[in-house]
Amino acid sequence: MRLDYLTIFPDFFAPLELSLPGKAAASGLLEFGVHDLRQWTHDRHRTVDDTPYGGGAGMVMKPEPWGEALAQVVAPGSTVVFTTPSGERFDQRLAEELATREHVVFACGRYEGIDQRVIDHAREVAEVREISLGDYVLNGGEVAALAVTEAVVRLLPGFMGNAASLVEESHAEGGLLEYPVYTKPRTWDGREVPAVLLSGDHGAIARWRREQAVRRTAERRPDLLHPSTLDDGSPIVRATLGDAGELLTLQRACWVQEAIDNDMLAIPALHESLDDVRGWLGEWDTYVVRRAGRLVAAVRGRLEPADPTTWDIGRIMVAPDLQGAGLGRTLLEHIQAVAPEQATSYQLFTGAASARNQRLYKNAGFRLRSDLPAPAGTVVLSKRRR
Structure with missing residues (x-):
């Protein structure tokens, strides 16, 4: 060359x-x-x-x-x-x-x-x-x-001494940022190398590296997750205060069906004002999806104030005309991936009669938790973080 x-x-x-x-x-x-x-x-x-x-x-x-x-x-x-x-x-x-x-x-x-x-x-x-x-x-x-x-x-054949290093680095095949790397000594400045890397279990190490790469990418460059999350290339991006009006419209449209399924109108998402939405946008990590300029889906998450090891997931919303196409599942995967490192479990709630929602969450590994308190007419589901 x-x-x-x-x-x-x-x-x-x-x-x-x-x-x-x-x-x-x-x-x-x-x-x-x-x-x-x-x-x-x-x-x-x-x-x-x-x-x-x-x-x-x-x-x-x-x-x-x-x-x-x-x-x-x-x-x-x-x-x-x-x-x-x-x-x-x-x-x-x-x-x-x-x-x-x-x-x-x-x-x-x-x-x-x-x-x-x-x-x-x-x-x-x-x-x-x-x-x-x-x-x-x-x-x-x-x-x-x-x-x-x-x-x-550095991509030219013969340039790198170990061509395998090109496969696992940031932005290589798969598009993720590279996972954290460690070398000797095992303990430095009171900090330990993650135990999984010393286990000799190559399958567990590969899974850990993949999870770390996804987490790091979600936190630092969520735009890089687009090709691996939405097949049509629609990006999942952080919401801004400017999205509040469309979020209010979207959640009212989505929770009308919830009200019908559960035969109740006492659903907070149906009664929030624009100022309420602006308020929680400052408290929750919120992500949205747009198609042709239209806000069509959203999800939010935050560490539970009473238990900072629990990642509270909520407001998974998909425009009624796009429901059933996998957007909800994708958003659920995304909000789990961006959870902070200290989160050891995920938690969410949905209507007690919302069969489709419960089926989505159970398929994603969540389990009903009758031992946890839930707002009237709802059920709580949780999942341990692997």
Whole structure:
């Protein structure tokens, strides 16, 4: 694989000679080329930028040096990567895609960016990808180019000494963040390595690592759970105060059926005001699902104030026209996955005559608890956390 970099700061790419990328280049697996864009200028000041047409702050990189540079560096079959805050967001899937290319040229912009005509021209002669590291702005594209390089080249066959490490790390196949890792000594600073890792039970270790990966992903990057939770890609996201009005509407629609099934109107969800919903949004970890801009499902959870080892689950709501499609089950799985580490059990309640709800919860491993107090007309179900 060959990687070329077009930049006005070639010294930025000295790190390419370090660590594994440097070793891969020395072994012939990789080939790097760093080019100073100013070598394609023709004035005494080696000018690469000018004021923008239409006015505005900042400067824009001129098309002439870029056009000559691309003509010399780009070859048939090349992929040109423009690192820009306005590009598609970089992730592991995109890294895997770029790792299949034989020649990638990084065009590192500066100032307000590169004249759009350069990008349009590049599309006529090569594959073009406009890539952003994230929703923030850097001084230039060099740092982003280095980050993309690190993510891409480590996927090349023969780059990593132990290819298995690529499978279990964060964002690898499955999309989860990596589980916590430990090494010797067994005890450090009064902290012990989890007993399961010392058990020798490989099945138990695999289950523990999977559970830890799901929990860490749910807590830190719930957006990464989307592909593994909702088949249509609809994200499960944290609710905001701005969702309160739609949550109020959704819960009233859902609890009308509860009132019918249980022949009772004394159900809190039917009588709450908008201010009530806003109030509990500040006390509960609440997640919602939207489809085509419409809030169609929600769930909430919190540590039980009287017993902080119990994760209290409530308000599992699915719009009436979407019930029976698995959304409720998915939300139930999600709210269990995001429970804090100190939670050792889950608890919820539902109507005593709500047969469909009880069937859902029992299928998920919950059991009726007649020994626990429940509001009038309801039953309590609980489940130990494995």
